[in-house]
Amino acid sequence: MIRISMVDDHRLFLSGVRAELEGSVDVVSASSDIDEAIDAIREQRPDVVLVDVHMPGGGGLAVIQNVSETNPDVKFLALSVSDAAEDVIAMIRAGARGYVTKSIAPEELVEAIKRVHAGDAVFSPRLAGFVLDAFADVVPAEVDPEMDQLTPREREVLRQIARGYSYKQVARRLSISVKTVETHVSNVLRKLQLSNRHELARWASNRRIV
Amino acid sequence: MNTTASSFRLSDYGIVRSVDDRVVAGLAAGIGRRLGIETVFIRAAFAVLTFVWGLGIVLYLAGWAATIDRVSDTAVETSQPLSGSQRLGTVMVFIASLLLLRSINIWPGDSVMFPAVFVIFGLAFLFDRRAIDSRSALLSIVETPEKPGRGRTVAGVLLLIVGLGIFGGNAAPQFGSIFIAVAATGAGLTVLFGPWIWSLAQDLGTERTERIRQEERAEVAAHLHDSVLQTLALIQRSEDPKKMVTLARAQERELRRWLFDSSPTPGSDRLSTAIQSLADRIEEEFDIPVEVIGVGDTPYDEITTPIVAAAGEALMNAAKHSGAGKITVYHEVSDDTIEVFVTDQGMGFDPEAVDGDRHGVSDSIVARMRRHGGSATIVSEPGEGTEVALSIRRNGT
Numbered sequence: 001m002i003r004i005s006m007v008d009d010h011r012l013f014l015s016g017v018r019a020e021l022e023g024s025v026d027v028v029s030a031s032s033d034i035d036e037a038i039d040a041i042r043e044q045r046p047d048v049v050l051v052d053v054h055m056p057g058g059g060g061l062a063v064i065q066n067v068s069e070t071n072p073d074v075k076f077l078a079l080s081v082s083d084a085a086e087d088v089i090a091m092i093r094a095g096a097r098g099y100v101t102k103s104i105a106p107e108e109l110v111e112a113i114k115r116v117h118a119g120d121a122v123f124s125p126r127l128a129g130f131v132l133d134a135f136a137d138v139v140p141a142e143v144d145p146e147m148d149q150l151t152p153r154e155r156e157v158l159r160q161i162a163r164g165y166s167y168k169q170v171a172r173r174l175s176i177s178v179k180t181v182e183t184h185v186s187n188v189l190r191k192l193q194l195s196n197r198h199e200l201a202r203w204a205s206n207r208r209i210v
Numbered sequence: 211m212n213t214t215a216s217s218f219r220l221s222d223y224g225i226v227r228s229v230d231d232r233v234v235a236g237l238a239a240g241i242g243r244r245l246g247i248e249t250v251f252i253r254a255a256f257a258v259l260t261f262v263w264g265l266g267i268v269l270y271l272a273g274w275a276a277t278i279d280r281v282s283d284t285a286v287e288t289s290q291p292l293s294g295s296q297r298l299g300t301v302m303v304f305i306a307s308l309l310l311l312r313s314i315n316i317w318p319g320d321s322v323m324f325p326a327v328f329v330i331f332g333l334a335f336l337f338d339r340r341a342i343d344s345r346s347a348l349l350s351i352v353e354t355p356e357k358p359g360r361g362r363t364v365a366g367v368l369l370l371i372v373g374l375g376i377f378g379g380n381a382a383p384q385f386g387s388i389f390i391a392v393a394a395t396g397a398g399l400t401v402l403f404g405p406w407i408w409s410l411a412q413d414l415g416t417e418r419t420e421r422i423r424q425e426e427r428a429e430v431a432a433h434l435h436d437s438v439l440q441t442l443a444l445i446q447r448s449e450d451p452k453k454m455v456t457l458a459r460a461q462e463r464e465l466r467r468w469l470f471d472s473s474p475t476p477g478s479d480r481l482s483t484a485i486q487s488l489a490d491r492i493e494e495e496f497d498i499p500v501e502v503i504g505v506g507d508t509p510y511d512e513i514t515t516p517i518v519a520a521a522g523e524a525l526m527n528a529a530k531h532s533g534a535g536k537i538t539v540y541h542e543v544s545d546d547t548i549e550v551f552v553t554d555q556g557m558g559f560d561p562e563a564v565d566g567d568r569h570g571v572s573d574s575i576v577a578r579m580r581r582h583g584g585s586a587t588i589v590s591e592p593g594e595g596t597e598v599a600l601s602i603r604r605n606g607t
Contacts, residue, residue, distance in 0.1 A: 164538030
């Protein structure tokens with residue numbers, strides 16, 4: 001069974017999600033404090049960490065950054081009430097392999113954890129929308145097209161995800177294998193983490209004004 | 211206090227106008243930081259020179275013209291405070307400059323200048339509250355580490371007394387003793403109560419900030435009371451889980467909008483806001499979550515009105531008939547087209563079947579889009595959900 005750790009400063013939410021997940025995954029630690037969480041994760045070495053974005057003392061970013069230094073193979077799935085673009089983009093760029101909102105159904109959450117554990121990326125429709133928006137306009141000539149542009153196929157996959165389809169449905173609709181969908185999405189995640197395009201963080205914080 | 215430096219091109223010498231500590235243009239603070247002297251003494255020097263037929267003002271304006279604003283106060287390093295002997299040297303240079311002016315007859319007269327020098331520097335010592343621990347050579351005679359401010363106060367009062375004394379002595383024949391009494395009393399009161407009044411004014415400023423903060427907090431509290439607390443009360447009274455979810459979602463949406471959205475209000479004229487308010491309405495009316503994802507945006511005008519209306523019909527259709535737990539609306543604006551997809555994972559239907567209400571609605575969506583030069587495709591299969599794809603060209607053809 002996949003071993004997971006949970007970090008969330010809302011104890012009520014923590015215990016609620018924990019109860020929902022018991023039986024599907026092995027919850028090895030659940031912390032409501034950042035320092036405590038970092039220690040617990042280093043000690044327990046879980047496969048996947050479910051991490052909240054907004055917490056006192058540096059938030060989910062601090063947890064990801066600290067743990068990644070010592071345990072680079074721990075994978076993160078961000079879980080938050082916020083679907084503000086800057087939060088989503090910041091967590092992904094720090095190294096989270098996916099981002100889901102707290103309103104996600106329990107079985108979908110388990111599915112997302114499995115996917116992250118397998119090394120794939122988890123894109124919610126909202127995140128897919130942000131990425132399409134961020135990579136929307138024509139690139140200036142000097143940027144690296146490999147890293148700063150989506151291929152037409154990646155774009156099509158993201159558009160399907162943004163429309164609410166699961167990876168399996170996307171595969172069927174585009175007549176490709178689920179594995180291929182996963183590869184496309186993982187490539188997009190890598191681009192999102194490495195691209196300098198418009199300095200994505202700035203894009204994220206500006207888009208509210210536009 | 212070498213103000214003659216201000217006739218050079220000052221920015222080359224690291225003197226820039228201070229942005230955060232300015233009375234007129236921040237020049238005095240800039241010079242002070244460069245030379246390592248407390249700003250108040252530079253200001254005093256300018257004030258003294260102003261008595262020399264306005265020379266201080268002329269120098270200040272020249273210095274102003276020869277400097278630039280500091281972009282950020284971290285950009286230029288601040289010089290170390292001067293040592294005692296350097297300080298004494300600077301004082302000597304300033305006195306020498308004054309004596310030079312006096313010898314070449316640019317001088318309004320001893321009876322004006324001597325009191326001015328003493329009074330202005332006396333006040334400078336008294337009001338220099340910020341640099342109390344950097345002690346000059348002169349002051350270390352009377353100052354002890356335990357009472358660092360005492361030397362300054364003593365020096366200030368002494369200079370003031372000397373200055374007023376000289377002024378009084380010179381002015382007595384012209385102005386009479388009443389003027390001296392008033393001036394002396396005024397000076398005495400300023401010395402005694404000036405710092406106290408100053409600190410009182412500071413406190414008033416703090417109090418005002420605190421009051422503004424409290425008003426803001428009250429406004430937040432009032433808003434939360436009217437919205438979130440009311441909804442929480444409603445949820446506690448509700449028996450129906452579905453109703454609870456709807457209430458919670460509606461409240462969440464409202465709170466999010468209040469917290470994060472400053473510009474887009476419902477009914478404002480963007481495509482994204484038009485679709486969002488459509489989705490909100492369906493969500494409230496049919497108790498079904500509607501997620502709206504948008505890429506790009508465009509004004510809500512005569513070109514976009516039909517596609518929004520068609521999307522509304524598709525949404526209504528999905529909410530009424532699909533039985534899905536959730537509807538997704540995805541809209542994308544590219545250079546030449548606007549596309550809206552309304553997707554549900556519900557029971558679906560057979561579009562070829564000619565029966566019933568749904569086909570009629572489908573027809574009306576398709577017909578509406580075609581009438582406005584767009585297109586609508588409805589993909590559905592029993593058990594596989596429904597997708598309505600709407601598309602229209604942005605130039606309206």
